[in-house]
């Protein structure tokens with residue numbers, strides 16, 4: 001079994017799709033509460049956390065483009081969807097007694113703070129959980145790219161992608177029941193094999209800056225805490241030095 005990083009400051013990418021639970025659309029309050037409980041547990045144990053929220057439970061820009069609509073408009077709608085999710089997660093964390101701040105890459109000052117790198121880093125230093133909405137703030141990107149970008153900006157030790165499946169497989173396990181799960185895989189291999197658990201832009205950014213990514217099943221109770229403790233949960237995507245923490249040999 002490979003050694004794993006023990007990240008102290010993490011960027012958690014939370015799948016929007018995961019927030020809808022068994023519903024066909026939207027936000028399931030019980031699921032949000034369960035995720036918030038896991039997040040608060042690792043926060044209270046000393047981990048510094050930023051969260052990037054997806055929007056797949058509400059809207060994806062490609063859906064409007066597939067119907068012949070304007071992609072940029074669709075992407076703006078998708079980014080706005082992530083703001084709704086961020087507000088729900090922020091509220092759920094605060095209900096558990098931990099201070100949280102939703103920050104959006106798209107300005108909407110009457111709703112939440114605008115993402116400003118130094119301010120987000122300051123909130124983290126002040127032991128607040130920052131909940132980042134709007135992805136990169138630009139169309140034609142995804143919240144996975146936003147997660148890689150923010151993880152680097154906020155000097156996180158690792159990007160943890162909490163998703164619907166157990167990790168990175170040789171093919172999409174929802175489409176191919178024979179797909180096998182990787183315990184570790186290199187950036188180069190996921191890009192070369194076009195493994196679509198994240199987009200290539202996110203993988204490239206992580207590879208170029210030696211940011212380890214751990215893909216895991218967000219529905220598995222206790223998984224987040226076990227990862228932070230250095231346990232081999234899910235799939236570790238990294239360079240050749242499989243247990244490296246960013247910036248440390």
Ligand SMILES: Nc1ncnc2c1ncn2[C@@H]1O[C@H](COP(=O)(O)OP(=O)(O)OP(=O)(O)O)[C@@H](O)[C@H]1O
Nearest residue numbers: 015016017054055056163168169171172195196197
């Ligand atoms: N090689 C692969 N290994 C694992 N999962 C894969 C792979 N290829 C495609 N997938 C699919 O990628 C999906 C990632 O889903 P997830 O909801 O986390 O994505 P997202 O688009 O980043 O988030 P959102 O739901 O917010 O849009 C998995 O549910 C899985 O079906």
Ligand SMILES: O=c1ccn([C@@H]2O[C@H](COP(=O)(O)O)[C@@H](O)[C@H]2O)c(=O)[nH]1
Nearest residue numbers: 054055060061075078079135136142143
């Ligand atoms: O930087 C970004 C991030 C997201 N979008 C749009 O939002 C939706 C939802 O994000 P997911 O990553 O799919 O959860 C995405 O489909 C894009 O339409 C964006 O334009 N730019």
